[in-house]
Amino acid sequence: MPATLTPNSTDRVGHIARAVPAIELRGVSKTFKLPHQRYSTLKERALHPLRTRTFEELQAVKDVTLTIDPGEFFGIVGRNGSGKSTLLKCLAGIYRHDTGTVDVRGRLSPFIELGVGFNAELTARENVLINAVMLGLTRREARARFDEIIAFAGLEEFIDLPLKNYSSGMSVRLAFSVAVQVDADILLVDEVLAVGDASFQQKCFEQFEELKRQGRTIVLVTHDMSAVERFCHRAMLIERGDVLEVGAPHVIARKYNELNFGRLVHTRTEEGRYGDHAIAEILDAWFEGEGGARISEQAQGEPVTVCMEVAFHAPIEDPIFAFNVINEPRHTVFATATDWREGPTGSFAAGERVTVRVRFENWLAPMRYTVTPSVARAGGGSDALDLREDLAALMVHGTRVTGGIADVPHSYSFERA
Amino acid sequence: MTTQALRQGPSVIGDDTRRLFALAWTLATTDFKLRFYGSALGYAWTLVRPFALFGVLWVVFAEILALGGNVKNYPAYILLSMTFFQFFRAIVDNGLVCLVARENLLRKIRFPRLVIPMAVTLGALFELGLTLVAVTIFLFGSGIWPTWGWLELIPIAILLTMLGSGLGLLLSVMYVRFRDMAPIWDVAAQMLFYATPVIYVATAVPERWRPWTLLNPVAAAVTQLRHAVIDPGAPTAAAVIGSGERLLVPLAIVLGAFALGVWAFSREAPKVAENL
Numbered sequence: 001m002p003a004t005l006t007p008n009s010t011d012r013v014g015h016i017a018r019a020v021p022a023i024e025l026r027g028v029s030k031t032f033k034l035p036h037q038r039y040s041t042l043k044e045r046a047l048h049p050l051r052t053r054t055f056e057e058l059q060a061v062k063d064v065t066l067t068i069d070p071g072e073f074f075g076i077v078g079r080n081g082s083g084k085s086t087l088l089k090c091l092a093g094i095y096r097h098d099t100g101t102v103d104v105r106g107r108l109s110p111f112i113e114l115g116v117g118f119n120a121e122l123t124a125r126e127n128v129l130i131n132a133v134m135l136g137l138t139r140r141e142a143r144a145r146f147d148e149i150i151a152f153a154g155l156e157e158f159i160d161l162p163l164k165n166y167s168s169g170m171s172v173r174l175a176f177s178v179a180v181q182v183d184a185d186i187l188l189v190d191e192v193l194a195v196g197d198a199s200f201q202q203k204c205f206e207q208f209e210e211l212k213r214q215g216r217t218i219v220l221v222t223h224d225m226s227a228v229e230r231f232c233h234r235a236m237l238i239e240r241g242d243v244l245e246v247g248a249p250h251v252i253a254r255k256y257n258e259l260n261f262g263r264l265v266h267t268r269t270e271e272g273r274y275g276d277h278a279i280a281e282i283l284d285a286w287f288e289g290e291g292g293a294r295i296s297e298q299a300q301g302e303p304v305t306v307c308m309e310v311a312f313h314a315p316i317e318d319p320i321f322a323f324n325v326i327n328e329p330r331h332t333v334f335a336t337a338t339d340w341r342e343g344p345t346g347s348f349a350a351g352e353r354v355t356v357r358v359r360f361e362n363w364l365a366p367m368r369y370t371v372t373p374s375v376a377r378a379g380g381g382s383d384a385l386d387l388r389e390d391l392a393a394l395m396v397h398g399t400r401v402t403g404g405i406a407d408v409p410h411s412y413s414f415e416r417a
Numbered sequence: 418m419t420t421q422a423l424r425q426g427p428s429v430i431g432d433d434t435r436r437l438f439a440l441a442w443t444l445a446t447t448d449f450k451l452r453f454y455g456s457a458l459g460y461a462w463t464l465v466r467p468f469a470l471f472g473v474l475w476v477v478f479a480e481i482l483a484l485g486g487n488v489k490n491y492p493a494y495i496l497l498s499m500t501f502f503q504f505f506r507a508i509v510d511n512g513l514v515c516l517v518a519r520e521n522l523l524r525k526i527r528f529p530r531l532v533i534p535m536a537v538t539l540g541a542l543f544e545l546g547l548t549l550v551a552v553t554i555f556l557f558g559s560g561i562w563p564t565w566g567w568l569e570l571i572p573i574a575i576l577l578t579m580l581g582s583g584l585g586l587l588l589s590v591m592y593v594r595f596r597d598m599a600p601i602w603d604v605a606a607q608m609l610f611y612a613t614p615v616i617y618v619a620t621a622v623p624e625r626w627r628p629w630t631l632l633n634p635v636a637a638a639v640t641q642l643r644h645a646v647i648d649p650g651a652p653t654a655a656a657v658i659g660s661g662e663r664l665l666v667p668l669a670i671v672l673g674a675f676a677l678g679v680w681a682f683s684r685e686a687p688k689v690a691e692n693l
Contacts, residue, residue: 032691042597089690093527096427096687110527117522119447121454126447133443134526138435 020105021067022186022217023091027100029241030061030086060086061097062241070106070185071215073208075228075235075249077256083241084221085190088112091219092188106185106217110136113190115175120164124155127163128178135182145181152177176207186217205230225253226398250397257395258297272389279314280348280375285391287371288357297395300366300407304394305359308373310386312352318344318378319385321356326370326390333364333405339378363406366398427687431529440528444536449543463544464551467503471496478616488618489648493559497646498615498639500548501573505581505635506606507541512585513592513602516686520693530686534589538582545574556646566645573638573645576668579675580634586678590685593692614639619657631658634667 034056060083068074078084089095091102092112117134118127128149132142150156153173163171179187208231211218222228228235228249235252237244237259245255288305289295298304306323322337336358338345348354356373371394374387431437453459475492478484488494515533516523523530549570592598612633614622619640622630631637631654641654655661 042595042601089524093427094524094690096691102426108527111525113525116525119451121451122447126450130443130447133439134522134528136436139439139443 020070022070022072022105023066023068023219024103024105025064025066025091025100026103028061028064028087028090028097028102029059029099030083030090030095030097032058032060034058059241061090061238063100064238064243065100066236066243066246068217068219070217072234073212073218073220073232075232075252076219076221076238077223077225077228077235077252078238079256079260082238084238085112086241087238088188088190088219088221104186107136107183108186109179109182109184109188110134111179112188112221114179115171118163118171118175121162123160123162124150124166124174125159128174131175131178132182135178136184137182149174149177149181152180172204176204180207180211184216186219187211188219188221190221191223225256229253229398254297254397257397274387274389275375275384277386279312279316280319280385281311281313282373282375282386282388282391283309283311283353285309285371285373285388287392287394296393297397298362299397300362300364300399300402302362303359304362305357306371306373306392307355307357308391309353309355310375312348312354313350315347315349316377316385317347319348320376320378321345322374322376323358324372324374325364326372327364327367327405328369331405333369334360336360344378361409362396363408364396365402365405365407366396367405369394369396427527427530427690429530429683429686431531437529437532437535440532441535441539444532445539445543448536448540460547463547467496467500467548468551470503471499474499474616484617484621488621489650490559490561491618493556493561494618494643494647495616496552496555497642498613500545500552501577501639501642502610502613502615502635504541504545504548504574505577506610507544508538508578508581509584509588509602509606511537511540512582513588513599515585516589516593516689517693523690523693530689531682534582534586534682537585538578541581542578561647564649566649569641569645573642576634576671577638580671583671583673583675583678586682587674590681590689593685593689609633609635612636618643618651620652628658628663631663632666632670634671637664637667 062083064087076084076087086095089112090097091104092108092110093102094112111134115131117131119130122130125146128146129139129142132145132149133139137145150159153170153176155170155174158166158170163174166174205227208218208220208227212231218231220227220232232249234246235249236246237252237255239259244259245252285306285308286294287296287298288307289298290303292305295304306325308321308323310321320337320339323335324332325334327333338356370390371392372387372389373391375385376387377385453462456462458465471492474495479491479495512534515537519533522528523533588598588602612630613636614630619627619630619636631640637654637658640652640657643651644653655664658664658667
């Protein structure tokens with residue numbers, strides 16, 4: 001990758017006074033009027049003149065106030081329909097916000113998606129010239145920078161090939177190199193990482209690193225929390241048009257995961273319950289952190305205690321308590337039972353209650369886990385008194401890069417021959 | 418580098434006229450290129466189409482129905498008036514669908530909204546220019562040579578451009594809301610074609626109807642073209658409508674349509690990305 005993109009790329013940040021924000025939103029709201037039924041023909045309108053008056057108001061963005069500094073890489077995250085793309089479009093001047101002001105200092109890239117307006121029939125050469133003009137260069141500038149754009153994309157051999165013969169990776173390289181050449185101080189990017197294969201994404205990542213080094217202000221809308229944690233200086237979580245929080249990327253990523261998965265905790269019904277629970281009944285199961293507080297999420301590597309509370313309705317000798325920890329693809333990644341390790345658990349009387357805790361080192365890879373606690377009669381453990389599937393859930397957050405389903409403690413050594 | 422804050426919002430014209438024209442030019446030329454992309458005849462199709470249509474009209478109306486037997490240079494008149502009618506129709510036809518057709522750009526890129534209908538008008542002007550070159554050759558072949566009257570082509574083309582653009586702008590924003598506008602305009606354009614002296618001449622209309630037909634600005638335009646280009650002996654538009662002052666009516670319709678189109682477009686265009 002060429003080190004210099006534009007001659008003044010390194011002192012770009014120096015030009016902008018640090019104190020002056022690049023983007024300033026004050027009380028920005030945007031409401032869409034959604035007719036209950038969409039009438040798009042005159043006949044429908046003529047036949048139902050009154051019904052068209054009823055529409056629903058969807059407030060996609062509610063009173064957002066935000067400042068983004070020059071040179072900042074800012075992430076906007078939120079679930080589908082949370083209003084993040086609408087906010088980006090208001091920022092870009094594509095939608096008109098209803099209230100508030102959006103102030104931008106510096107040249108703002110006018111597009112929010114790469115390669116918009118690319119035409120598959122035309123050659124890369126024609127597409128680059130057209131796209132560069134659409135993104136804000138003059139025709140002369142576009143021609144002058146053409147070689148630079150193609151060189152940056154590394155596509156010199158293919159400039160006269162129609163774009164339809166390009167692979168997706170090649171097109172995005174082309175799109176990216178046009179986009180970075182438009183000299184925007186502020187780039188708005190929506191969901192680029194959602195499409196494409198691994199090498200395509202890798203290319204995007206490299207380009208982001210490059211843009212970041214140049215000190216450009218970038219606003220990235222994404223679902224990809226690893227991208228947020230990797231690139232962003234700050235991030236914002238938006239839900240139903242409300243800004244829930246603006247903060248450090250890992251905090252926002254965690255909140256986002258909580259929002260997505262946290263709701264699933266403690267919502268199991270009787271479905272997935274085995275045994276008649278007449279003698280022993282599992283009342284609850286949960287995860288605890290080191291302090292003994294109940295948790296629904298834990299950082300990778302932080303020890304976890306999994307617990308169950310059992311009530312006895314009849315006396316029983318040496319019941320077996322067991323836990324199965326299951327990951328998202330429904331593999332049991334960790335299982336333990338008292339008869340394997342502890343031996344006999346003693347006798348319990350009717351009306352007695354017990355809380356069973358198992359502390360373990362959290363070697364689990366970042367993912368969502370559930371626990372299935374069970375109580376069984378002494379013996380093989382197959383005679384379940386009560387077994388409740390997925391009674392509690394735990395989200396494990398990534399703190400470092402890992403591959404497999406478990407992050408087993410390990411160390412390296414090198415022995416040169 | 419500017420430290421001046423810019424207030425964001427969609428705009429109709431934008432603050433950079435050069436960018437407005439550069440964009441419209443780029444879109445228009447690209448479209449023109451793409452229209453005949455991969456076809457063997459390429460740009461020649463822009464000429465084949467009007468000439469083929471002209472051939473049909475001429476055979477049916479001049480030869481079979483024997484209309485306009487005493488009209489001087491009748492085939493040349495059909496060709497020229499048809500070229501201008503098609504030019505007007507192309508602006509409105511393409512203008513009608515232009516916003517919906519460019520949905521992808523409108524929702525993903527910020528640029529002055531006026532670029533899109535401007536590109537439509539530019540594209541129609543390219544095509545008119547190309548066709549007129551071929552029409553001129555045909556006129557020479559029919560023994561019609563340039564006179565100073567030919568200069569009237571310019572104001573007439575400008576007025577038709579204004580009328581077409583005005584209607585196109587108005588219909589483009591209406592079409593976003595009501596998809597019925599496409600068939601409505603289709604029917605209206607058909608009626609307008611027969612209400613306009615293209616396959617006949619204005620002087621063939623019964624005398625008491627004549628002034629009324631020329632209230633139609635397109636009819637006034639092609640009637641004046643007949644006098645200016647085809648046959649200086651034919652009456653001017655003013656003569657057919659009755660007086661010069663009466664020509665103010667079609668002129669007012671042109672200016673009114675243009676103003677209405679511009680007004681409707683500047684009102685609706687900033688909201689168009691949301692409504693698409």
